[in-house]
Amino acid sequence: MEYRGYDISVKGDSIFVNGVRDFDPTHTFDCGQCFRWTREEDGSYTGVVGGRVANISCKGAVTEIKNSNLKDFKNIWFDYLDLGRDYSEIKLNISRDDTMRKAVAFGCGIRLLQQDMWETLISFIISANNRIPMIKKVVAAISETYGEEIRYEGRSWFSFPGPERLSVCSLENLELCKAGFRCKYILETAKLVASGKFDLQSLKTLDREEARRLLVQLPGVGYKVADCTLLFSGTRPDVFPTDVWVKRVMEGLYFKREASFKEIWQYAQDYFGEYAGYAQQYLFYYARENKIGA
DNA sequence: TTGCAGGGGTCAA
DNA sequence: TTGACCCCTGCA
Numbered sequence: 001m002e003y004r005g006y007d008i009s010v011k012g013d014s015i016f017v018n019g020v021r022d023f024d025p026t027h028t029f030d031c032g033q034c035f036r037w038t039r040e041e042d043g044s045y046t047g048v049v050g051g052r053v054a055n056i057s058c059k060g061a062v063t064e065i066k067n068s069n070l071k072d073f074k075n076i077w078f079d080y081l082d083l084g085r086d087y088s089e090i091k092l093n094i095s096r097d098d099t100m101r102k103a104v105a106f107g108c109g110i111r112l113l114q115q116d117m118w119e120t121l122i123s124f125i126i127s128a129n130n131r132i133p134m135i136k137k138v139v140a141a142i143s144e145t146y147g148e149e150i151r152y153e154g155r156s157w158f159s160f161p162g163p164e165r166l167s168v169c170s171l172e173n174l175e176l177c178k179a180g181f182r183c184k185y186i187l188e189t190a191k192l193v194a195s196g197k198f199d200l201q202s203l204k205t206l207d208r209e210e211a212r213r214l215l216v217q218l219p220g221v222g223y224k225v226a227d228c229t230l231l232f233s234g235t236r237p238d239v240f241p242t243d244v245w246v247k248r249v250m251e252g253l254y255f256k257r258e259a260s261f262k263e264i265w266q267y268a269q270d271y272f273g274e275y276a277g278y279a280q281q282y283l284f285y286y287a288r289e290n291k292i293g294a
Numbered sequence: 295t296t297g298c299a300g301g302g303g304t305c306a307a
Numbered sequence: 308t309t310g311a312c313c314c315c316t317g318c319a
Contacts, residue, residue: 125304129300129301129302129303129304135302185305223303241302244301244302244303246302
């Protein structure tokens, strides 16, 4: 059958999506935007999204989603994998110089996932002054402790707990998940969201600066975490999360001198415009994998 | 083996 | 503008 430009077929518990361009699971799941996907020996990735476990792999233009069905594909995976967006146009748009052309070629299979806003927010609160393997461990520990168990192919997976669940756990228990000084931020943020004092979904309808201004009022959230939350939840494609890596890369490749975070943010807005977030992700992946700025 | 610096930031002074 | 911060890893 055909669905929104893709040729879909179903075999057993697998969905085969034919016609997917600009997608490589390694680029997408290992570029630092998500922390819940595990690489399997065959190069496929298994992860948990919205209480569903799936295994995703790619052969040419055919993407296979195991442990899925047509309904889940339409309701979850199509949007999650950002399949409604034309990446060729984005790549063309942001390939404004040699550096960006190299970065885009290097991470050609990156797609920006439309992740759950709540999980993204907490994940990036954990990311503060932290490294990716550690962030993954902490997110996994929180899920195992407070989430729902899901069995798949003899293994246990766990959904990420909602704000209601996290808001009622004790700080002492949460600290067992090894988030360190970030635990109190997680707990306080959970309470604000669970009580309705902070409405995450409303961010989708606000303009960019208003959404950022609100997010940084949450404990443990500064502009970097706010921008990651907005970008990786598919809310705003035009933010440019600027961490020390991106800062060093921008200084080295564009400014040729030291520059402030604010300066870099403004430059990215002017230079990359509406797709600044995509540019950031290609640049970051390129820089990290090639140790540029290390 | 032990010790120490520092990490994809944020907060408070 | 600057240091502290949990926890873990890498490297003397």
